[in-house]
Amino acid sequence: MGDFWFEFVDITQIVGDGLLFGATYALIGIGFSLIFGAMGKLNMTYAAASLAGAYVGLAAFTFVDAPALAVFLVSALASGLIGFVVYVACFRFIPINNHLAALMASVGALFFVDEIIIHTTDGSPLTFPAMFDYVMLELGPYGVRGDLLFVFAVCIISTVGLLYVLYRSRLGLATRAVSQQDVAARLCGIDVHRTNAVTFVLAGLLGGIAGAMTAAAVGVLSPLITIPLTVKGLIVTVIGGLGSIPGAIAAGLLVGGLENVFLYFRGVNERDMYVLLLLFVFLVFRPHGIFGSAINRD
Amino acid sequence: MAYYLGLVQLIGIHTLLGLSAYILMLTGQLSLGQAGFFAIGAYSAGILTVIFQLPILPALFIGALIAAFFAFLVGFPALRVKGLMLVVATIAFSEFVRLFFFNLSWRVPRGDIVVGPDSTNGFREIRYFVANGWSAWEITAFVWVFVVLVMALLWWSDRSRTGSVLRAVGEDELAAQSVGVNLTAVKVAAMTAGGFIAGIGGGLYAHTATYVDHLTFTVLLATFAIAYPILGGLSSVFGTLVAVIFIQGVLVEGLRFLGDWRNIVFGLMIIAAMNLKPSGLFDAPTARILKRAIGLDERGKTGA
Amino acid sequence: MLELRGLSKHFGGVKALDGLDLTVDEGEIFGLIGPNGSGKSTTINVICGVYGQTAGTVRFRGELMDGQPPHRRLRAGIARTFQNIRLFPNLTVWQNLWVAQNSHQDIARQGFLPRWLGTTRQTRKEIAGLLELADLGHKGDDLAANLAFGEQRRLEFARAAAARPKLLLLDEPAAGMSRVEIDDLSRRIRRVRESGVTVLLVEHVMELVMGVTERIAVLNFGNRIAFGTPSEVQHNQAVQEAYLGSSSPEPRPAGRKS
Numbered sequence: 001m002g003d004f005w006f007e008f009v010d011i012t013q014i015v016g017d018g019l020l021f022g023a024t025y026a027l028i029g030i031g032f033s034l035i036f037g038a039m040g041k042l043n044m045t046y047a048a049a050s051l052a053g054a055y056v057g058l059a060a061f062t063f064v065d066a067p068a069l070a071v072f073l074v075s076a077l078a079s080g081l082i083g084f085v086v087y088v089a090c091f092r093f094i095p096i097n098n099h100l101a102a103l104m105a106s107v108g109a110l111f112f113v114d115e116i117i118i119h120t121t122d123g124s125p126l127t128f129p130a131m132f133d134y135v136m137l138e139l140g141p142y143g144v145r146g147d148l149l150f151v152f153a154v155c156i157i158s159t160v161g162l163l164y165v166l167y168r169s170r171l172g173l174a175t176r177a178v179s180q181q182d183v184a185a186r187l188c189g190i191d192v193h194r195t196n197a198v199t200f201v202l203a204g205l206l207g208g209i210a211g212a213m214t215a216a217a218v219g220v221l222s223p224l225i226t227i228p229l230t231v232k233g234l235i236v237t238v239i240g241g242l243g244s245i246p247g248a249i250a251a252g253l254l255v256g257g258l259e260n261v262f263l264y265f266r267g268v269n270e271r272d273m274y275v276l277l278l279l280f281v282f283l284v285f286r287p288h289g290i291f292g293s294a295i296n297r298d
Numbered sequence: 299m300a301y302y303l304g305l306v307q308l309i310g311i312h313t314l315l316g317l318s319a320y321i322l323m324l325t326g327q328l329s330l331g332q333a334g335f336f337a338i339g340a341y342s343a344g345i346l347t348v349i350f351q352l353p354i355l356p357a358l359f360i361g362a363l364i365a366a367f368f369a370f371l372v373g374f375p376a377l378r379v380k381g382l383m384l385v386v387a388t389i390a391f392s393e394f395v396r397l398f399f400f401n402l403s404w405r406v407p408r409g410d411i412v413v414g415p416d417s418t419n420g421f422r423e424i425r426y427f428v429a430n431g432w433s434a435w436e437i438t439a440f441v442w443v444f445v446v447l448v449m450a451l452l453w454w455s456d457r458s459r460t461g462s463v464l465r466a467v468g469e470d471e472l473a474a475q476s477v478g479v480n481l482t483a484v485k486v487a488a489m490t491a492g493g494f495i496a497g498i499g500g501g502l503y504a505h506t507a508t509y510v511d512h513l514t515f516t517v518l519l520a521t522f523a524i525a526y527p528i529l530g531g532l533s534s535v536f537g538t539l540v541a542v543i544f545i546q547g548v549l550v551e552g553l554r555f556l557g558d559w560r561n562i563v564f565g566l567m568i569i570a571a572m573n574l575k576p577s578g579l580f581d582a583p584t585a586r587i588l589k590r591a592i593g594l595d596e597r598g599k600t601g602a
Numbered sequence: 603m604l605e606l607r608g609l610s611k612h613f614g615g616v617k618a619l620d621g622l623d624l625t626v627d628e629g630e631i632f633g634l635i636g637p638n639g640s641g642k643s644t645t646i647n648v649i650c651g652v653y654g655q656t657a658g659t660v661r662f663r664g665e666l667m668d669g670q671p672p673h674r675r676l677r678a679g680i681a682r683t684f685q686n687i688r689l690f691p692n693l694t695v696w697q698n699l700w701v702a703q704n705s706h707q708d709i710a711r712q713g714f715l716p717r718w719l720g721t722t723r724q725t726r727k728e729i730a731g732l733l734e735l736a737d738l739g740h741k742g743d744d745l746a747a748n749l750a751f752g753e754q755r756r757l758e759f760a761r762a763a764a765a766r767p768k769l770l771l772l773d774e775p776a777a778g779m780s781r782v783e784i785d786d787l788s789r790r791i792r793r794v795r796e797s798g799v800t801v802l803l804v805e806h807v808m809e810l811v812m813g814v815t816e817r818i819a820v821l822n823f824g825n826r827i828a829f830g831t832p833s834e835v836q837h838n839q840a841v842q843e844a845y846l847g848s849s850s851p852e853p854r855p856a857g858r859k860s
Contacts, residue, residue, distance in 0.1 A: 042382050089569050094576050099382060100328065101576035104528065107521050108568025115562040227517055231393050234386045242383065269401050269417075276394040280375065283387050287378045458719045462697040466690045473688035476650060478676035478704025478765050 009141045014264045015257045020148040021217055022256015023155035027210035028229065029236030029248030030159065031203040037179040037243040038199040041102050045086045045109040047230040050207030051223075052113050053079025054128070054215045055121070057208070061129055072154070076208035082113070083204025087197050096182075110230065117223045125222035128215035151213045158209050159249065162202065166245075175199055179243075228272060235279045241289025250290050303434040307506050309546050310438075310445040314499030315519075316526030316538040317448060318492040323527050324461070325488045326468035328381070331372065331388030333520035334395035335493040338365040339500025340510050341399055341415060347426040347505070348413050349406050354426050354505065358444075362497035369493020373486035392520050400512040420511025424504050441502050448495055452535045464488060496523075525568070603628040603800050604649070604769055609658035610824070611644050618644040620824035621658065626769070631791060631801045633811045633832070636821035637844055642804045643685060645821070646771045649802075650682050651675045662769065677706050679768030683758045683775055691747035695738055698746050698761055699729045705766035729764070735793075736760035752783050759790060769800045776807040788814045812836070820844065 028047055035043045057075030060066040066074065090105035135146025166172035177185040178195045186192050214229070215221045236255055240247025255275060262274040282289065319332050343361030346352045352360075372391055379387055403417040415421040427437050455461055466474045467484050475481055504510050526545070530537030549567070553560045604626040611619040619641045626632045636642050647653045649660055651672040660667040667675055690698050703725065709717065716722050733739045736756040741749065746757060755775060762770055772791070776784050784807060791814050795801055805811045811818065812832045820828040820835060822844040828835055835841055 036382075042385070090572070093573050098576045100528070101572040103328075103382070103385065104521075104525070105569045105572035107517075108565045108572065110565070111518065111521075112562060112565025112569070115565060119558065119562070227393075230517075231389060235390060238383065238386050270397070273394055273397045273401070276390045276397070279387070279390045280394075283379060283383075284375045287375075287383070455719060459700050459703075459721070460718045462690075462693055462701045465693055465697075466701045469690045469692060470688050472652065473684070473690065474701070475672040476652070476676065476682055476684075476688075477702035477761060478673045478681075479701065480671075480673045482671075 011261065011264070013142055014260045016142065017145065017148060018257040018260030019253050020145075020152040020256070021260070022253040023152045024210045024213045024217070024252075025232055025236050025255050026249045026252025027155050027158065027206050027213070028233035029240055029252045030162065030245055031207045031210070032233050032237040033240065033243050033245055033248045034162075034199055034203045034206075036237065037245075038175060038196055039091065039096075040243075041091065041099055042106070042234070043086065043090070043200070043203075044103065044106040044230065045090070045113060046083075046203065046207060047233045048110050048113040048117075048226045049082040049086060049204060050079050050211035051215075051221065051226055051229065052082055052117060052211075053077075053204070053208030054211035054221055055117060055126075057212050058126060058128055058215070058221060072209055072212050075212035076205045079208025079211060080201045080204035083200040083207070084197060087200035091196065091200075092193060110226075114223060114226050117226070121223065123223060125220050125224070128219055128221050130216070130219060147217060151217050154209060154213060158206055162206060163245070165202065171195075171198060175202075232272075232275065235275060238279060239282045239289055241291045244289065244291040247289050247291035254290075300434050303438045304506070305547065305551065307438050307441045307502075309542050310441040311499050311503045311506070312522065312526070312546055313445050313539050313542045314448060314495055314502070315523045316530070316542055317452060317535060318494075318496035318499065319523040320527040320532065320535065320538050321452065321464070321488050321495070322492045323524070323532055324456075324464040324468050325485055326471070327376065327485060327488065328385055328524060329376075329388040329489075329492070330385050330517065330520040330524065331391040332492065332496050332523035333515045333517070334388075334392035335365040335369055335496035336500035336503070336519065336523075337392075337395050337399060337510075337512075337515035338368055338493075339497030340504035340514075341402070341421065341500075342497070343501030344421055344424040344504040344510065345404065345415065348408075348421075348424055349404065354440075357426075358498055358501040361501040362494045365497025365500065366490050366494035369496075370486060370490040372493075373489035376489060377482060377485055389517060389520070392515070392517065396512045396515050399515070418511075420509060421504075422509050424508045424510070426505055428508070437506060441506065444498055444502065448498070449535050449539065456535065529571070603663060604802065605659075605661040606645075606649070607659045607661070609645070609648060609660065610656045611641075611648055611653055612656045617824050619648065619655070622821070622825055624819055624826065626800060626802055628800055629795065629798070630817060631795055631803060631815045633815035633818035634802060634804045634821065635806070635808075635811055635818060635835075640821040640844075641824040642821055643773055644824075646682060646773050646802075646804060649675075649771060650680060673704065676704060676765055676767075677709075679705075679766075680771065681762040681765045681767035681769070682771040683762050683773055685773040685777065687754050687758055689746040689754055689758055689761070691745065693746060694743050695733070695746055695749070695757055696729060696742040698757060699732055699764045700725075702761045702764040703728075707766060732760045732764055735763075751778065755779070755783075755787075756790075763794065763799075767799055769802065770794060772801065772803045772805070774805055774807075775803070776805055776810045779807070784810050 028050060031046050031050070032042065035041065035046065053075040056078035057071040060074040061071050086106065086109050090109050091102050094102045094105060130147065137144040137146060137149070166175060174185070174190045174195045175198065177188070177190055178192055182192055232255065236248055236251045239254065240249070240251035255278070258278060259271055259275055262271045266274065315332060315336055318335065319329060322329050339361045342364045343357045346357035346360055347354060372388070376384055376387060399415065401417055402415045404414045405412045405416060406414045411423070413423045432440070463474075463479055463484060467479060467481060471481060522545070526538045526541040529545070530539070530541030550560070553563055556563060604624075606622055606624040609619055609622040610617065622641070622645065634642055634645065644653070648655050651667065651670055651674075654669070662675070662678060662680060665678065667678070670678075690701065693701070712722055712725065730739070733742055736759065738753060738757060738760070741753065746754065749757060759775070776787055779787065788810055791801055791803065803811065803815060815832060818830065818832055818835045819826050820838070820841050827844055828838045828841045830838070
């Protein structure tokens with residue numbers, strides 16, 4: 001009985017840690033979903049741009065010794081800027097109904113960003129500074145890592161901020177209008193290109209925070225994590241239902257929680273395989289995701 | 299000389315990879331999973347010649363069958379998703395395969411050494427060609443026999459009713475269904491054929507390279523696979539061949555002086571190409587002009 | 603021949619079809635008319651298996667069609683055309699017909715390999731015949747996309763005929779046609795019927811429907827409001843009201859294609 005109790009505590013602890021960390025996946029998923037919602041397209045560069053933002057934040061820390069909060073801010077701004085550039089380079093001038101070309105272009109941008117990172121860092125992983133001292137909150141039998149709690153809190157705050165912008169500001173109104181009926185929105189005098197650009201920047205800001213968060217929680221930044229983070233972000237987006245923000249949040253937490261369980265039972269090398277299997281399970285049994293509508297999307 | 303023969307082999311192998319994506323694209327399915335089938339073919343054929351000591355031909359054939367079998371399995375869930383969702387699903391499949399081989403360790407003693415896939419250290423000693431004393435010329439010819447066979451078969455079926463049915467599905471699924479085309483059968487068959495062709499390519503790759511590891515089969519390779527037919531256009535298999543020669547022969551070789559910076563230029567070139575020619579460099583009008591120029595206009599031959 | 607019983611199709615809260623009963627007899631030309639959004643196209647889509655019905659049954663030559671995918675229904679003998687022409691634009695005219703040879707008879711006669719990797723003399727002769735009938739004899743090698751509008755309509759008609767149907771569903775085939783073209787179309791429809799094919803014609807253009815059909819059913823709000831010969835229907839009170847909208851029982855659902 002005692003063993004069982006400890007096992008139970010262990011596993012709930014693991015799930016809890018995973019859920020906290022899953023908040024970063026949720027942010028990445030929200031970013032993909034925002035852009036998909038606005039344009040019906042996938043921006044494959046997104047996760048790479050988020051990590052690139054984190055690299056810029058790291059540079060700010062290394063060279064000018066910026067304080068923790070500034071590091072996140074710089075990361076967010078840099079990633080937002082990259083988001084804008086990616087929009088102009090890969091989406092703005094490609095015909096709106098040519099999904100394939102935009103997708104390929106953003107894959108090209110993904111390699112470009114990835115290679116830039118590899119070149120400036122010589123391809124070796126860099127240590128990302130722990131933003132705070134090691135804190136452990138005791139909660140009965142559980143311990144909560146202070147940094148993970150902080151990651152979680154920042155993610156919640158940025159999500160709430162995003163939702164506020166989307167649902168309470170004129171800008172957000174335009175974004176939502178374009179995502180629902182872009183022709184009608186255009187007829188109402190909304191500048192679709194500007195709105196799309198703003199969506200990319202917003203998603204980029206969010207991604208920069210997520211990138212810095214991931215790096216802060218893991219303690220290391222490496223070009224090796226761009227593709228896995230891209231894939232994980234896509235998985236979260238699909239499991240949540242393409243274009244659904246609440247879906248992305250739920251799926252991010254789900255993936256974070258389960259991933260830690262897989263890690264506990266099967267080790268780090270096999271962990272991601274099971275996360276991918278999770279995607280296939282969803283594709284077979286619930287192809288429209290957790291909150292996806294039953295509309296067939298092309 | 300050996301260096302250039304190696305390049306010719308690589309062009310042949312990448313043509314197979316591109317053709318595996320080409321046949322899928324005819325049916326309107328865009329797959330970023332061809333690297334996965336390529337990997338399955340490579341590891342399977344390698345294991346068969348190294349661990350089971352099979353000759354190369356049966357090893358390639360069985361490896362391709364295994365890849366085709368997995369493509370067949372992937373084909374069914376892939377039916378339920380379209381467009382961008384299919385892209386995501388196939389990327390995930392490809393990554394799954396890569397991680398599987400990343401974890402696969404199957405070491406068997408052979409004489410005084412231990413051979414077989416060694417998870418993160420990769421799969422070395424796929425030395426069938428060397429062990430049997432094949433010259434570089436012979437290996438190159440061997441590779442191209444497969445390339446020519448596959449191209450001839452695809453070219454032939456493209457001109458027959460098969461090609462029309464595949465293209466009909468790619469153009470309008472609803473209309474194709476309504477004239478009696480069995481969508482499930484056609485799409486799964488295209489996926490399976492694509493898996494088989496990628497599997498042959500993978501098997502040949504493993505044996506010409508003598509060494510593979512999971513980093514060979516990344517999303518980058520899958521992107522190359524679809525980049526060839528996109529660049530070469532879907533009007534005929536020769537477009538894919540031309541695109542492979544252009545990318546692997548001219549670009550990769552021509553940009554060698556850039557050294558490490560080559561890949562950066564690559565990313566930029568993909569972006570530029572998609573902005574300037576969103577429907578492929580050799581899109582339908584270009585392809586028609588090219589074909590007329592070399593006297594190979596095949597549109598409009600009615601009976602095959 | 604074709605028997606619809608209590609057929610319903612709901613899209614969310616919208617009842618596109620609501621308990622439709624309809625019987626089409628062998629060898630007749632049956633007209634289905636109704637205002638926009640009355641459920642005409644939905645009927646065709648349900649008969650072909652593009653949509654599954656919410657309730658009710660579709661019987662074709664006594665056989666239950668429920669749950670059969672579209673290609674099976676075609677092989678059983680149900681072919682169709684589309685309201686907004688859906689050819690394969692980048693295939694040639696010839697290839698468009700080639701793809702459509704999917705009747706049981708063709709599959710059995712051609713043999714697997716010649717069917718997929720070659721052609722038989724018989725196949726070529728038949729496609730040539732179809733082209734001739736559609737007055738497209740000289741256009742076999744043109745891309746379908748490059749045909750004129752009227753030619754595209756004729757090609758789609760021929761493509762449906764290529765499947766050797768027993769029942770042909772025509773979804774507004776006269777839309778956008780001139781007077782002369784409509785006359786030509788009605789001749790084609792009669793000729794198809796003479797070759798033993800039953801025709802279900804969904805149409806807005808009254809001169810075609812009234813000229814060519816023997817019996818007509820009128821739909822409104824997913825149900826049948828009138829039934830009879832063309833002249834009976836023309837003088838039916840309910841039909842006139844449905845078209846003029848004088849006493850609609852409920853507001854017409856907006857923004858939905860019929």
